[in-house]
Amino acid sequence: MRRNKQAPRIKIISHRGASGHRPEHTMGSYELGARYGGDFIEVDLVATKDGHLIARHESEIGHTTDVAGRPEFADRRTTRTVDGRExxxxxxxxxxxxxxxxxxxxxxxxxxRPDNAALDGRFEIPTLGEIIELAKKLTAELGRPIGVYPETKHPAHHVSAGLELEPPLIAALRESGLAGPEPEVPVFLQSFEAESLKKLRELELPLVQLMGTEEHWLPLTTPEGLAEVAAFADAIGPAKALVVPRDDNGDLGEPTSLVADAHEAGLLVHPYTFRSENTYLPTSLRSGTDPNAFGSFAAEYEAFFAAGVDGVFTDHSRHAFLAREIFLEEG
Known part of the structure; x- marks a missing residue:
């Protein structure tokens, strides 16, 4: 293993924690992600009725909590329009x-992930404040920085509900000593919505413009589009296919120019999301016939590391850590 004490340039972003090993967005998942080698705890933020920020992948919480089985909340089931979708x-x-x-x-x-499902009911839903305190605790305990990487989820929808995400996020980070050029632990702030990021610029923290593969994102992946992003952000978080696409057989193709173009614009590149199960891997990297078994995940990481990315969002922090160690040793 690498003996260099310098922190690696390539950052491991524990996507919803170690969500390949624990139910996502739980304290158990976050802690395990850090202990498995993650550099950042990635957090999706939504707001409660009384304006508190909690960690859930979406505002709709029926798929990630036991609320559907709670009769006292049966009358809360409803239909809402979120970003144009019912x-x-x-x-x-x-x-x-x-x-x-x-x-x-x-x-x-x-x-x-049936092993994760066996842990259903064990963990409560964490708040942003609790996650920040965990990051500080782990930083002290592990002897290396464990940062936080919050995402504002559907911020325009929250505005329409009178629950703007940015003010409580700004307040929480300031109160926790995580604002300014030298926060107590490292911080990146991410969103798919540029307007949300612009509201967070006062914190003087790195901002990440997320990008999907849908056609409306493609103009931002051009040199001209990246220059526009660089006017307000410090990094991009593109879907993996924008960096290394897959061919018609589902195998990895040649890298695009996105990383080089982003670096030319002064932007870091943190693609999402790496997962180790066969069902998510390129066709030629799958092992055996079980879609849920782990395949040759290290080869996928290597292709992206070689393409020059600056970090990776991963459900399996330990796998990313090992792949990074091998890549840096061989490099």
Missing amino acids: VTGWFAQDFTLAEVKTLRAVERVPDV
């Missing part, structure tokens, strides 16, 4: 924090 379920914005704290997390993809 969604039916239970929404964080209809619950107070005290009510959310009575719920327990469940595995979002139990068919893929």
